[in-house]
Amino acid sequence: MRAQTAASSIAAVQGSETLTYADLDRRSNQLARYLHRQGVGARSLVALHAGPSIASLLCILATLKVGAAYVPLDPAAPPAYLDQVLRDSGAGLVLAFGCQDIALSVRTIDVHAALNASETEPGSALEDACAPADIAYVMYTSGSTGRPKGVKVPHRAVVRLVTDQTYARFAADEVFLHAAPLAFDASTFEIWGTLLHGARGIIVAADRASLQDIADTIRRNGVTTAWFTAGLFHLLVEHQIEALAGVRQILAGGDVLSPTHIARAQAALPDSQLINGYGPTENTTFTCCYRIPREGWGGGPVPIGTPIHGTYVRVLDDGLQPVADGEVGMLFAGGLGVASGYIDTQLSAAVFVPDPFHIGATLYRTGDLVRRRPDGNLDFIGRRDRQLKIGGKRVELGEIEEALRRCSGIGDAVVTATENGGGIFLTGYVKPAASDLDGATLIVGAHADLVRTLPSHMRPSQIVVLDEFPLTANGKIDRERLPARSHAAAATAGTAKSEVERTLTAILQRVLGIDGIAPGTNFFDLGATSLKLVEAHASIEQALPGVEMMALFEHPNIRDLARAIESRSAPVENAGRRRGQQQADALKRLQLARSAR
Secondary structure, eight states, X not given: OHHHHTTTSEEEEETTEEEEHHHHHHHHHHHHHHHHHTTOOTTOEEEEEOOSXXXXXXXXXXXXXXXXXXXXXXXXXXXXXXXXXXXXXXXXXXXXXXXXXXXXXXXXXXXXXXHHHHTTSOOSOOOOOOOTXXXXXXXXXXXXXXXXXXXXXXXXXXXXXXXXXXXXXXXTTOEEEEOSOTTSTHHXXXXXXXXXXXXXXXXXXXXXXXXXXXHHXXXXXXXXXXXXXXXXXXHHHHHOGGGGTTOSEEEEESSOOOHXXXXXXXXXXXXXXXXXXXXXXXXXXXXXXXXXXXXXXXXXXXXXXXXXXXXXXXEEOTTSOBOOTTSXXXXXXXXXXXXXXXXXXXXXXXXXXXXXXXXXXXXXXXEEEEEEOTTSOEEEEEESSSXXXXXXXXXXXXXXXXXHHTSTXXXXXXXXXXXXXXXXXXXXXXXXXXXXXXXXXXXXXXXXXXXXXXXXXXXXXXXXXXSSOOBOTTSOBOGGGSOOOOOGGGGSSOOOOSHHHHHHHHHHHHHHTOSOOOTTSOGGGGTOOHHHHHHHHHHHHHHSTTOOTHHHHHSOSHHHHHXXXXXXXXXXXXXXXXXXXXXXXXXXXXXXXXXXX
């Protein structure tokens, strides 16, 4: 075990706090015994409402050591959405930072309270309760049926991701950046690429990390391997490329990589290997990878490469027959990385299908169209369905439509996605359930309902009321004839009054691709995402030094943000900040406990 061979090595770093492999093993053993006394056993499901932290690593390890699986929850998602996930998964317990900040339908235990209580438990390991086919985690993705889908990932799939691989180097002297949300499958690569090799994991300590936070963390800790969403990678290349100089391996994915940014990064980072990583959650983070050569790839989009070890792919037509090289077909993934299916077995049958060329094997139908190049690498062409990526997260437009249909007074809904200024903007078109309903009231009510039911990246920034949807000749909704998205309303509610407001307005207009922004308009109502606000913050920090990244989330309109900057008042305390403080408190208790021994 790595805990024995690397006992004195540092396993995790978060700010000024560190934990060795021996400490990580002992403390997770103690927490596992505590969870066992709380009724958690083999094949149980334990939800984790937390961001990346040392304490979160302890929770994950303890859950697995009991023989259970963990269900990472997005702390930024509304409670109604999380309850939907909890009901679907059947998780019997939630471990959370700051129980007073959330109200969930499942028994919830505060993480630092659990860590405190576990300190009296023996530090020896429980009996091994896991087999390769047992479920390690259940991760939720957007679902076209109107509800999120729980993907069951077994232990064998996680082991295959980071062992006996050539797409990246895994070794004890690597220093991995851990910045991905736990509910995002890139965290699987970060956590287990570190722990299964005795390497060091560097956790980005900021609750809402800015580009400067990420750059400082990389420099300060000598990070050698890092994964970024395509969008975040592009921003780092534009604003903080010098911080990546010491990173030997830079993996990026979750969306299409820009060849221009790749060329710029290769020119500025001669000692860094850039890797395009592609893969759906249902095939455990990576299916194919492409180590991008410095001499180029022959033009066109950056290839997604070839299957990683333990995975094979098939490019098939609609009749599940292979297509010729150079022809477009759908990508199917097989091998050790394929998930065990969805929690909802009825959903599994449509996409987890028998391999027609390998009796007894299962393929995952990705829905992605690809083409095999003459050199054997695959090009990503696009999607067959209405799925897209926003900030690296998979979004099904059908799920948003179903959420809109459940809003009061709405009879039907259609959602479209448009690209503007490099961002994806969602527009919801709705039909009133009755002809006498007021459209303006419907829009206000729908926005309020979606705040309670959908994560922020899935909420339409604009809702349009229509008496009828335009139809094609065969009676289907004609999305091409829906009214074009308009930003005119954003500019009519007032103008900037101060120099700070004018500066912020110019930056936000450029980043969001909008001609006019009223000082009181919420950024998220204009299509802002977390990644877009990270981009905006990079420019704000240059023009107005000292503005914290968190301020854009606590004051999400130009007027309030300008007032906070002008007064330089302390940021408003919120659940995220309290959660960060609670994580820090938990880490201090761990440090004190070690010192006492």
